[in-house]
Amino acid sequence: MTVLGLETSCDETSAAVVRDGMVLSSLVASQADLHARWGGVVPEVASRRHLERVLPVIDEALEAAGLRLGDLSGIAVTNRPGLAGALVVGVAAAKALAAAMDVALIGVNHLHGHLSAGAHAGGDLRPPYAALLVSGGHTELIYVTANTEYLCMGRTRDDAAGECLDKCARVMGLPYPGGPHVERLARAGRQGERPLPRAWLGDSLDFSFSGLKTAVLRRVEAGLEPARVPGLCAALQESVVDVLVRKSVRAATRAGVSHLVLGGGVTANRALVDAATQAGARAGVTVVAPPLDLCTDNAAMIALHGLKLLRAGLRDGLGLDVLASDPIPRMAHDWKPPSSASV
């Protein structure tokens, strides 16, 4: 089966072709430069750019795969969650192509796509497993059950981790998106800079990054000489990574699973992946971190997930709608891992 994936949920216009679980092509037209001057994604601007880019990117993805529209078995498209105006562009394109070519249309949840990218990178890892999705818009711990049900074990109560890094970088005068700059500068070490706070929230698997953001702002307001910026970046990264890693490994242990999948743009951070891998190894949990191009927003993950749905006989009609929000349901408070699992 050959599936074309489309992803336009935020600021990347992406198309990819997947055949029988192999990624044949994956194209991403990033809008990061377009939004940099505003210090964040401007929804209306994003939609307009998606409109300009979506058809050329589809053509390029098909050409790179050496295929034509007639070779497709289905078209998978992100229809939730995301910026509604941006999602509509991808969904409208997918519907038009699916109708014209008389092939299956499959709506995909963007978060499920990230998890499928992780499972693919883990050598077709089968559930159950735990996952940390950490990006500019999400920070969630998800348990994928043996029946591929998605349960939220914890999520941020305020800012996403990437959003926190970007906002802190901004007050330190670094360009948008700030995450990669924070990582680059943090390599010089904390250099005597005091540690920044971590919000543990008791034994909850929820996150909170707004206090950390305020702490960085306070230090900047108190007077931050340029020479101290790398040290503050290191302290910031240390706090974010520490909380993400400890809670993720705790989630995997609580769920009684052997694998933790990482996904989302912040997974580009080497310090996070290394710390998670080491902490996981100490707890008997194998950490799967997809290659960078599968971590950030991309259509290959949407095609990979769409292929799974198609194989399971699922597909959507042309009435497929977009949803700006579609939260993964919370795991029940009294949830216990299946008895066969080792806790």
Ligand code: AMP
């Ligand atoms: P996404 O929302 O999945 O598109 O990912 C974008 C987010 O990932 C932004 O908040 C970036 O600042 C963040 N990000 C990208 N690369 C890195 C990195 N190397 N370290 C930390 N954060 C990063």
Ligand code: MG
């Ligand atoms: Mg994403």
